Amino acid sequence: MSDRPPAPGGLALVEALVNTVDLESGSDRLDTPEGRAELGVGEQELADVRELRESLRAVCLAHAGHPPHREVTPLGELLARAPLYVAVDARDGSALLTPVEEGPLLSRVAAAVAESLTAGTWLRLKACELLRCHWAYYDRSPAGKGRWCSMAVCGARAKMRRYRSK
Numbered sequence: 418m419s420d421r422p423p424a425p426g427g428l429a430l431v432e433a434l435v436n437t438v439d440l441e442s443g444s445d446r447l448d449t450p451e452g453r454a455e456l457g458v459g460e461q462e463l464a465d466v467r468e469l470r471e472s473l474r475a476v477c478l479a480h481a482g483h484p485p486h487r488e489v490t491p492l493g494e495l496l497a498r499a500p501l502y503v504a505v506d507a508r509d510g511s512a513l514l515t516p517v518e519e520g521p522l523l524s525r526v527a528a529a530v531a532e533s534l535t536a537g538t539w540l541r542l543k544a545c546e547l548l549r550c551h552w553a554y555y556d557r558s559p560a561g562k563g564r565w566c567s568m569a570v571c572g573a574r575a576k577m578r579r580y581r582s583k
């Protein structure tokens with residue numbers, strides 16, 4: 418949906434996961450082997466991955482000031498299950514949370530969230546306010562007040578609806 422560049426750092430993974438489903442058309446890239454391969458998940462993990470995706474979407478909506486799209490498992494509960502450790506670089510002493518294993522998507526997402534928290538970028542990952550969209554996007558606007566994934570599509574639709582209602 419969005420014509421925006423991907424989110425920075427590990428948030429690109431979170432954004433890609435949230436955007437695996439197109440709410441307007443109903444197509445879900447997790448239904449395809451290619452889509453699952455992009456995220457490194459197997460078919461047996463689908464229920465957990467979809468639960469994580471919708472919890473992330475709810476948080477992205479909250480970042481944009483909107484209520485959750487539906488009842489979801491709180492993201493904190495899901496991320497608490499992710500095995501992470503603090504890796505300290507011997508050269509400069511910098512530290513970051515790292516997945517215990519590189520494979521599990523949950524651990525990679527948890528590490529990305531932790532990285533974005535320390536970088537101050539986490540609250541900039543938002544979801545489009547249009548109900549038929551809720552596409553995740555990284556808000557690069559100076560004030561951090563972006564509302565739509567794309568001004569050309571969702572922004573134009575919302576503004577046209579508002580104009581017609583007057």
